[in-house]
Amino acid sequence: MCEDFAQQLAAKARGAGFAVTVGSLDLAIAGGGGSGGLPTTGAVAVLTSTYNGMPPDNAAAFSKWLGAAAPGSQAGVRYAVFGVGNSQWAATFQAFPKKVDGLLTAAGAAALLPLSSVDVDQAGVTDAFDDWSDSLVAAALSAFGVRPRARGRAAAGRRRGVGPRLDGGAPIVSAADVAAVPAAAAEPRSRTKIEPVAPGATPEVDVVIGNGHDLEADAVHALTAAAAKVLGASTTTGAFPLKVLESRQLLPADSGRATAHVELELPEGMTYSAGDHLEILPANCPALVEAALQLLGLEPDTPFLWTAGSRDGAARGFAAGAGLKLPARLGELMPGLRILTPASVLLGYLCDLSAVPSRKLVTQLAEACPCPPEAAALRRLASEEGYSAGVSGPKLTLVELLTRFRSVPTSLPELVSALPRLAPRYYSISSSPLADPRRCSVTVGLVSFTTPTGRPHRGASSGLIHSQPVGRHLLGTVRCLQSTFKLPKDPTTPIIMIGPGTGLAPMCGFMQERAALLQGGAQLGPALLFFGCRSAGEDYIYRDTLEGHLAAGVITGLHVAFSRDGPSKVYVQGQAEAGLVES
Numbered sequence: 001m002c003e004d005f006a007q008q009l010a011a012k013a014r015g016a017g018f019a020v021t022v023g024s025l026d027l028a029i030a031g032g033g034g035s036g037g038l039p040t041t042g043a044v045a046v047l048t049s050t051y052n053g054m055p056p057d058n059a060a061a062f063s064k065w066l067g068a069a070a071p072g073s074q075a076g077v078r079y080a081v082f083g084v085g086n087s088q089w090a091a092t093f094q095a096f097p098k099k100v101d102g103l104l105t106a107a108g109a110a111a112l113l114p115l116s117s118v119d120v121d122q123a124g125v126t127d128a129f130d131d132w133s134d135s136l137v138a139a140a141l142s143a144f145g146v147r148p149r150a151r152g153r154a155a156a157g158r159r160r161g162v163g164p165r166l167d168g169g170a171p172i173v174s175a176a177d178v179a180a181v182p183a184a185a186a187e188p189r190s191r192t193k194i195e196p197v198a199p200g201a202t203p204e205v206d207v208v209i210g211n212g213h214d215l216e217a218d219a220v221h222a223l224t225a226a227a228a229k230v231l232g233a234s235t236t237t238g239a240f241p242l243k244v245l246e247s248r249q250l251l252p253a254d255s256g257r258a259t260a261h262v263e264l265e266l267p268e269g270m271t272y273s274a275g276d277h278l279e280i281l282p283a284n285c286p287a288l289v290e291a292a293l294q295l296l297g298l299e300p301d302t303p304f305l306w307t308a309g310s311r312d313g314a315a316r317g318f319a320a321g322a323g324l325k326l327p328a329r330l331g332e333l334m335p336g337l338r339i340l341t342p343a344s345v346l347l348g349y350l351c352d353l354s355a356v357p358s359r360k361l362v363t364q365l366a367e368a369c370p371c372p373p374e375a376a377a378l379r380r381l382a383s384e385e386g387y388s389a390g391v392s393g394p395k396l397t398l399v400e401l402l403t404r405f406r407s408v409p410t411s412l413p414e415l416v417s418a419l420p421r422l423a424p425r426y427y428s429i430s431s432s433p434l435a436d437p438r439r440c441s442v443t444v445g446l447v448s449f450t451t452p453t454g455r456p457h458r459g460a461s462s463g464l465i466h467s468q469p470v471g472r473h474l475l476g477t478v479r480c481l482q483s484t485f486k487l488p489k490d491p492t493t494p495i496i497m498i499g500p501g502t503g504l505a506p507m508c509g510f511m512q513e514r515a516a517l518l519q520g521g522a523q524l525g526p527a528l529l530f531f532g533c534r535s536a537g538e539d540y541i542y543r544d545t546l547e548g549h550l551a552a553g554v555i556t557g558l559h560v561a562f563s564r565d566g567p568s569k570v571y572v573q574g575q576a577e578a579g580l581v582e583s
């Protein structure tokens with residue numbers, strides 16, 4: 001999300017006449033900052049999140065560097081921090097953005113704006129970001145004494161293909177989890193571009209990607225790998241094709257719910273440890289894609305030419321400037337890669353079709369609407385009450401909105417650029433590499449519900465995982481998410497594991513690890529497992545495996561809480577209290 005926001009801020013600042021460079025915080029330090037620090041020309045915008053109280057993966061070196069920065073060492077740097085966090089992580093909510101803001105001030109940098117943040121667990125995130133980015137551009141213009149570039153002039157510049165320009169000699173630097181490198185060090189910028197392909201035309205392309213829901217139909221493994229690299233460009237580490245080796249349902253067919261155990265083959269060189277996560281690239285559910293195609297009047301196989309943007313190219317540029325060696329897969333990402341792909345793939349993978357349009361976007365649609373009665377209705381929807389009653393409350397999608405207001409002109413490229421990128425999803429790995437280092441499993445509950453507008457929603461990621469048959473691929477990678485959620489190094493250390501529902505997944509990985517250690521002759525300490533579900537017949541997943549682990553001594557206690565089996569509801573927390581007293 002931060003990366004997406006950084007790109008939006010960059011576009012806004014460029015529109016106002018600033019030269020902008022976007023990159024990760026770590027690369028900012030390695031490339032432009034060096035040991036001297038952040039640039040003192042222009043401004044540095046930091047948009048960052050927190051993972052379990054720690055910095056994101058691509059900001060770890062920056063965090064260390066900033067922690068050691070001497071007082072006054074960053075004098076002359078002007079900055080603003082925007083934090084993206086989730087208040088469900090109550091103890092460490094916004095921990096890293098707060099830390100960055102505090103340390104920058106302590107090191108003598110001057111804040112252009114006070115620390116600002118959003119809670120992704122609440123509505124209004126996009127609008128809050130829009131307001132902050134407007135304020136930042138205004139603050140930067142005022143701080144550097146620059147007059148904003150007139151709208152018409154900016155548009156004329158774009159029409160002539162003029163690149164970013166610098167008014168008043170003040171580069172503004174922004175980034176995802178973000179970066180700071182003088183604009184002069186940046187590579188030439190290219191934006192993601194999507195263009196229709198005229199019937200019968202055969203444009204020169206680098207890669208052809210077929211239907212995203214049928215990747216194996218592409219047949220050639222290299223092509224699939226290229227698709228994974230490009231589709232995964234929005235993730236920090238890139239995505240790789242993970243072959244489905246096994247997929248089985250864990251709940252009875254008549255339970256009304258579905259949870260799948262899915263085993264995946266890891267590509268050569270990809271390693272993990274028990275407790276790690278798998279990051280999976282989701283795809284919009286087919287019904288959402290179908291509705292978008294209908295709105296746009298397109299067939300699923302209508303071809304488009306998609307030119308990849310320079311996001312990762314910029315990262316490559318920073319790294320090269322700093323003599324930093326990037327992992328080969330990131331270095332290989334090619335900005336400007338030309339991809340021929342059908343509308344269904346672009347709508348399936350590139351943007352989040354289930355996202356609720358921001359109030360600002362509804363206002364913009366009202367302005368663009370040529371039909372007076374529809375424009376008036378859109379303006380009402382853009383008012384505070386209209387928006388919460390008619391858009392955010394019922395979780396109306398942009399496609400649903402545009403389907404109601406047919407006079408608003410739209411196209412596939414516009415739809416894709418108006419919507420946020422489809423964010424990767426995380427799954428706890430439910431296996432251990434000690435059992436098989438090339439194979440890992442996930443345990444995935446299917447998300448399925450009907451929205452207040454009556455739209456049946458099937459989870460973008462869980463739906464894809466559940467429907468992908470053996471032999472096909474999912475796109476993803478292993479992530480450790482800065483977690484300390486690992487087995488103790490000493491296997492004799494006593495452990496207590498608590499995991500209701502699919503929360504059992506990481507415990508399964510830990511138990512598989514202990515089983516392998518036991519088989520190898522290791523001595524194990526006591527281990528209690530507390531699991532919770534509705535009833536023995538409905539959703540007691542992995543029952544045989546758990547009972548087998550108990551019999552073999554992999555665990556020394558198995559306590560299961562059934563919330564709907566007996567006369568009274570029993571939950572895992574109650575079971576844990578009772579079980580611990582017993583033990």
Ligand SMILES: Cc1cc2nc3c(=O)[nH]c(=O)nc-3n(C[C@H](O)[C@H](O)[C@H](O)COP(=O)(O)OP(=O)(O)OC[C@H]3O[C@@H](n4cnc5c(N)ncnc54)[C@H](O)[C@@H]3O)c2cc1C
Pocket residue numbers: 277282354425426427428429443444445446447448449450451458459460461462463502503505506
């Ligand atoms: C660290 C971590 C580990 C995780 N591990 C696992 C795991 O091991 N197994 C697992 O199954 N999941 C796991 N998850 C959750 C997983 O990442 C996804 O969030 C989940 O699969 C849903 O994604 P989706 O794309 O299928 O659903 P989406 O298409 O994103 O739909 C989910 C959205 O719909 C909303 N929603 C859900 N139900 C309803 C309803 N009834 N009415 C209205 N709105 C609703 C939710 O609020 C949510 O915003 C984990 C998440 C994290 C952060």
Ligand SMILES: Cc1cc2nc3c(=O)[nH]c(=O)nc-3n(C[C@H](O)[C@H](O)[C@H](O)COP(=O)(O)O)c2cc1C
Pocket residue numbers: 001002003049050051052053054056084085086087089092093094095120426481
């Ligand atoms: C494993 C995990 C740990 C998280 N830990 C925190 C946290 O400690 N504090 C917080 O405010 N948000 C936390 N979050 C929420 C993220 O900051 C939030 O999802 C944010 O949108 C991620 O932005 P990014 O995708 O740009 O990194 C966590 C999210 C995940 C998946």
